[in-house]
Amino acid sequence: EAGVAQSPRYKIIEKRQSVAFWCNPISGHATLYWYQQILGQGPKLLIQFQNNGVVDDSQLPKDRFSAERLKGVDSTLKIQPAKLEDSAVYLCASSLIGNEQFFGPGTRLTVL
Amino acid sequence: KQEVTQIPAALSVPEGENLVLNCSFTDSAIYNLQWFRQDPGKGLTSLLLIQSSQREQTSGRLNASLDKSSGRSTLYIAASQPGDSATYLCAVRDSNSGYALNFGKGTSLLVTP
DSSP: OOOOEEEOSEEEEOTTOOEEEEEEOOTTOOEEEEEEEOTTSOOEEEEEEETTEEEEOTTSOTTTEEEEEGGGSOEEEEESSOOGGGOEEEEEEEESTTSOOEEOOOEEEEEO | OOOEEEEOSEEEEETTOOEEEEEEESOOOEEEEEEEEEOTTSOEEEEEEEETTOSEEEETTEEEEEETTTTEEEEEEOSOOGGGOEEEEEEEEESSSTTOEEEOOOEEEEEEO
16 A cells, blocks of 8 residues: 655755645545644644545644645645745645544755 | 653663653543654654553554553563664644644654664
C-alpha cells in the first residue's frame, strides 16, 4: 500500500513570496490533516478535512494561509505572502475516520 | 487546552541499555495516545497506538504504557541499538476535540556504539 505522498520535499523562497504544497493521501482515507512543525517543536495542526469539508481550521492563519481538498482526495496548502516565521516542515497526514494517522515525509520550507 | 510534555528533551545511552521515555498530559479525557519516531529530515513513523481503555501496547523491543488517571505514558525500549537513534514524539487525541493530535516537543535519543 502506497503511503502519503508530498511534494516538493524542499522549498526555499524569499519573504513576501507565495508557495504551495501538495499532498496525496493514502487511498480511501477520508480524513486529511496539515500540520506545521517548527524546528525543536512538535507538529501543530493547521487544518483538518473530512472528505471535501473542513472540520477544524482554528489554528490556520487565514490572512496568509489557505488550503483546499478537491474531490475529497488530493490537497494543497498555500502561503501568500510568506513570512520568516513560516519556516518549518509542513506535514500531511491521512486516516480513516477516527483512526490512526499516517504521515507523509513532509515539505521543508525555508523563508529568507 | 491539552498540554503534552516530554521528559527528557534529550538522552544519550550506550548500546544495549534499556531506557524509558516519559510523556505527560494535562487533560485525562483522551481518546488515545500515540508514540511516533522521527528521523532527521523525515516524516513521522507510528510506533504504538494505545486506546484510552488499554494499559499498554507492545511491538518488538518497544512497550508503551498508559495511566490515564495520572496523565502519564512511558515508552520503554529494550536493548537499545544505534539504529534507534531518532526523535520520539508522544501525541494525544482528546475525546472532545475531533481527531487532531496534540504533540509534545519530543525526546531526542542518541544510542552510541
